[in-house]
Amino acid sequence: MTLTDTAWPKAVLWDMDGTLVDTEPYWMAAETPLVERFGGTWTHEDALRLVGNSLEGSARILQEAGVDMPAQDIVEHLTDEVLRQMAEEGVPFRPGAQELLRELRAAGVRTAIVTMSRHRMAEKIAGLIPFDAFDAILGGDDVARPKPFPDPYLAGAAALGVDIADCVALEDSPTGLTAAVDSGAAAIGVPHFVPLSNPGAADMWPTLEGRGASDLAHVWRAHRAGAGEAR
Incomplete structure (x- = not known):
C-alpha cells in the first residue's frame, strides 16, 4: 500500500472504552x-x-x-x-479494532489513543496489543478540558505533530463524537452501548469489523472535500 500526502490521513485518533476495547x-x-x-x-x-x-x-x-x-x-x-x-x-477488544490498527500501522499511518480514562489504564491496554500500535497516548488526566470539548483530540493531533484536519477520529459515545467533530477531525461514529446522532460526523459505521485503512482514507477524503466546499 503506497501512501501520499494528498490521498491519506496522516493520523487516526482512537477513543478507547467502547471503541478500541469493550471495557x-x-x-x-x-x-x-x-x-x-x-x-x-x-x-x-x-x-x-x-x-x-x-x-x-x-x-x-x-x-x-x-x-x-x-x-x-x-x-x-x-x-x-x-x-x-x-x-x-482479560481485555475484550472490539470486533475489527486490532485488525484495523495493524493495517494502519503497516500503511504508515500514525495513531494515538484519546480517552477520558486515566493515562495509566490506556498504557496498560496499549501494552496488551501484540504489536507497536500507538505513537501517543492521551488520557483524561493529560488535558485540562474533557470531552465533549475538542481539547483531547486537538492534544492528540499535537502529540503526533499533525494538523487535526489531517486526522480521522473514531468514537462510540455522544460526548466523544461531539469532541471529535468540533475538533475538526473527520469523525466516525461507531455506536456500542448508546445510540449516536451527530450531523457533523463524517460517517457512521455499525462496527469496525471488516473495515480497513482504505475505508478510513475514503471517509477522510470525502470529509476534506466537503470542508473545502463549505469554505
Missing part, C-alpha cells in the same frame, strides 16, 4: 457496589449516563447518587477496580 461492562460492574456501599441504588440506565463522560464528571454523578467520597478518590477507585477486572478476566 464499559467493567466500569458498570465497578460503579454498582460502590453506590450500594453508601446505601444507594444504581441501575443499568444510571450507568449509561456515564458512558463517554470524563471520570471527574462521572464522579460527581456518583456523589449525587450518595457516594460520600472525594471525586478524585472515586476516580482512582473505579480505575483500580477496572484494572483488577482486566487482570482477572
Whole structure:
C-alpha cells in the first residue's frame, strides 16, 4: 500500500472504552457496589449516563447518587477496580479494532489513543496489543478540558505533530463524537452501548469489523472535500 500526502490521513485518533476495547461492562460492574456501599441504588440506565463522560464528571454523578467520597478518590477507585477486572478476566477488544490498527500501522499511518480514562489504564491496554500500535497516548488526566470539548483530540493531533484536519477520529459515545467533530477531525461514529446522532460526523459505521485503512482514507477524503466546499 503506497501512501501520499494528498490521498491519506496522516493520523487516526482512537477513543478507547467502547471503541478500541469493550471495557464499559467493567466500569458498570465497578460503579454498582460502590453506590450500594453508601446505601444507594444504581441501575443499568444510571450507568449509561456515564458512558463517554470524563471520570471527574462521572464522579460527581456518583456523589449525587450518595457516594460520600472525594471525586478524585472515586476516580482512582473505579480505575483500580477496572484494572483488577482486566487482570482477572482479560481485555475484550472490539470486533475489527486490532485488525484495523495493524493495517494502519503497516500503511504508515500514525495513531494515538484519546480517552477520558486515566493515562495509566490506556498504557496498560496499549501494552496488551501484540504489536507497536500507538505513537501517543492521551488520557483524561493529560488535558485540562474533557470531552465533549475538542481539547483531547486537538492534544492528540499535537502529540503526533499533525494538523487535526489531517486526522480521522473514531468514537462510540455522544460526548466523544461531539469532541471529535468540533475538533475538526473527520469523525466516525461507531455506536456500542448508546445510540449516536451527530450531523457533523463524517460517517457512521455499525462496527469496525471488516473495515480497513482504505475505508478510513475514503471517509477522510470525502470529509476534506466537503470542508473545502463549505469554505
